[in-house]
Structures are given as C-alpha cells and as structure tokens.
Amino acid sequence: MKYRDLHIQTQREFPNNARSEGFGWLVRAGYVTRENEILPLGERVIARIKEGATDHPQAYFASIGIPVIKGLFGHLFFFTETGKEDIFKCSECDYADLAETACSQNFKIQPPEKLPIEKVYTPNCNTIESLAKFLHVDENKTAKALMFVRISDGQFVFVVMRGDTQLNPHKLRKHIGEVRPATAEEIVAVGAVPGFASAIGIKNALIVVDELIPHSMNLVAGANEEGYHLLNTNHGRDYSADLVVEIVQAQDGDICTVCEDACFWQEKGEILVDEKGEFSDRNILLALAETHHDDKGLTLPASAAPFDVYLMHIPGKTMDTRAEAEKIFLACQSAGISVLFDDRDERAGVKFNDADLIGCPLRITVGERGLQNGMVEVKARKAGESANVRVEEIPIHIKDLSSS
16 A cells, blocks of 8 residues: 555654653554544554454464453453553452452451440541541441432432442442432431441431441441440341442452452553453554554554555656556565555655654665665664665565564
C-alpha cells in the first residue's frame, strides 16, 4: 500500500495529553489521533493481531513480547503504571481479577463458643476506628453497619460487614440493584441510630450480611442507642439475614482464595481481552506501543506490524529512483510481502524519521548511488547496520530474514 493512500500524518512532537510514552508514540506515528481514535495504520495492526490471536490469545501476546496475565472468567490483563483499571494478582498462583470483582480469603480463627451479649457505654465512638481504640480490640472483632435505600422500590437496605473490611459497591449492586445512602430520618424510621446502629431489633429492612459475618463470632456492634454498643453479637442467634453474599473489597495483603497460600498485590493495568473474548482495540495498541519502542519511535515485531517492509526512495539527479522503487514494490507484493511504499517527494531525512516512527520491521531505501550498482539498502528497524542487496534478490532476501 502507498503512503499517501493511507493519509498518514506523523507528528514531530509528543501530544500534550499523552498519558504514557506508548500513547505518545502511537499519536506521533499516526496510529491513533490525540483523542485516541484508531487510524488506518492502527486498524491494520488490530486486524493482524486478531487474526493471529484467534485460538490462543495469551500465547500470541506472549509471542509478540507483551506480558499478559490471564485472570478469572477469561480476562487478559496488561500491567502498566498508566492503566485505568485496578487489578489484583496473587503473588504465587495464576489468580488475577479486577478490583471490582476480586474475591479474597479473610476468614479468621474464631473462638469456640458464642458469649452472652453485654451492653457497654461507648461515648463518642461513632466510627469503627474510635470504637476499637476505646475498647482495646482489633477492628476485625467489630461489625460495621452501612445503610442504603434501593432506588427501584424504596426498600431500606441494612448491610452488615466486619469492621476491618470495606464494601465493594459493584458487588452490592450486582446482588440487590442500585442504591443510595439512607438519610438520618430513614435510619431512625427502621429503629436504628446513626453511628451506633446494628441489625438487632430493626424493622422493615432488607438485611444483607457479608459472608464473613456468619463465620465471625462475638463481634462488637451498635446497640441502636446513642453512646452504647453491644459486645458479643452473633449472626443467627441475635439477628438473621435476608441475604448472605460476598461484598467485600479486596485489598493488598489479603489471602488468595485460589491457592490460600499467598497474598494479593494490586497494580494498575488495562483489559486486553474481556470475559466474552472481545478484544479492547485501543488497549492492545497501547500495550504494543508501551512494550515496543525506543527513542526514535515504535519497534514493532513482524507478527504485529502493519507492514513487513517500509519502502522509500531518495530522489536522484540522474535516475528515476521512484520508478525503480515502484518495481520493487510490485515484486514484493507478488511475493506476498506487505509493503508500505513511501512514495512522497519528501526530503530523505523526513522519510527516515517517519520510517523509524512507524516502526515496520524492515526498511528498504532506494537511492541513486546504490542503483548505479544494482543495489538497494536493507535495514532492520532495531539493527545498527544496514546491508546492500541486489535489486532482483530483494523478495528472497526479505523472506530469508523473516524466517531466521
């Protein structure tokens, strides 16, 4: 394909909105716009990647040098400091998942018996932190109350979680639908007291309990009375749940639910392939550019580059170098080699810069001096040296390089 037919517009400077070096090179090389819209060069890369990754996408990405992690439900993730997704990965096994759906092992060793409830005075202890400090207990020995109203039907929702955990709103919405925070008036109406609430004795509420609560005995919870808490509350004895589900937000250091022998760590990343097997085109281009670039531009591997060869001619004084380059272009096409033919009447320096920016694996330079000896220059994008090759041997030479 010819350069001008693709309407390629390279940039001399990095865009001001470049959130990463890889994205900056994609814009400068004409693969995407500054608004991250995919241009024809980028579309060719995506088409080539999808063709190669049809059966074994993880193996394909590994083959082109992009480090990916396969998560639950078939996700493929690429880790990058500029990623928009929070991703949890086990330090030992293959578990990886999005923060919004990640599960962790938070069960603690429990005492053998349930103790009697005891009401205690806890002035100014309307947070888990202040309560645990006042009573000299760990936060995992407390129960926190979160109160909402379901938007679809106005149902009051009372959520009970262990005090050392955080709610994952995505998981809660998945189980009961969209909610909003309850007002103080709505909390009082069900028999609870803001800052000192528990599920014991409340009425007209949907009680949702995190799955850790039935396994956690003798927790400190609100007494539904200003300034007081209850020691030794237990689910099943003192109150019951309408729904017991896993709604905890995974955190750094949580135990992996798969191997149960290692901790999570959290990184930023992007989704390359989702649970439905659909590719994220923009993220794939970003992962490719983040992995394959140098200080001159992209350095794409052969199996992911938009073209096998970047062909350019340097205008001559006594010879029609463009016509000779056209012959090489046609010969390569006949041999099944994909070529981007830079047929512009531009200065040599501009073409060399653009060839480095676009990052095809090989560059062929057709110049007057070489043609006088029946030769053209062939240079691999990542090589320091170039080679002179006879014009008639170009297709064979390129195929030999591709197979080596």
